[in-house]
Amino acid sequence: MSLTIAVIVGSLRQDSFNARLADALAKLAPDDVEFRRLRIDDLPLYNQDDDDSPPPPVTRLKQGIREADGLLFVTPEYNRSIPGVLKNALDHASRPYGDSAFPDKPAGIIGVSIGAIGTAAAQQHLRTILAYLDMPTLGQPEAFLKADDVLDGADIAEGSRDFLQGWMDAYLDWVRRHA
Helix, strand or coil, rough: CCEEEEECCCCCCCCCCHHHHHHHCCCCCCEEEEEECCCCCCCCCCCCHHCCCHHHHHHHHHEEEHHHCEEEEEEECCCCCCCCCHHHHHHHHHHCCCCCCCCCEEEEEEEEECCCCCCCHHHHHHHHHHHHHHCCCCCCCCCEHHHHHEEEECCCCCCHHHHHHHHHHHHHHHHHHHC
């Protein structure tokens, strides 16, 4: 069964650790899985006044989510939570009420940080949001990653490859069971 995975990276930084992780994770998937990174950098701030006529970047985001079999969130942690740009994307794609792009889309959450706890708090906050958005979200294995330990340039460091391969295998199995 071929899969299309929409990837949302919660960082806009040009040399984002999480963008690098997202690209490296895609290399761990079998050939029948396509990863499509969804843009969130050009979304305006969410404003309910725009619900009846969403701007083109919002329409594009929702279409990308709807066309995917599953979603992969790769996010940093800012101030013990998710970045504002990610929250803005979630708000846009879940509105207007009754027209959310998210229900029943299987999700996975992973992230990398320079800190010792990785992105543990951000992932917990994101799990709460995704539960409300009616998205079945992979619970185990969890992956709270430190950049120096898992990234070797644009690739996954040798010492983390087996763990992240296991995470990717579990995530893709999760999507296949729920898609």
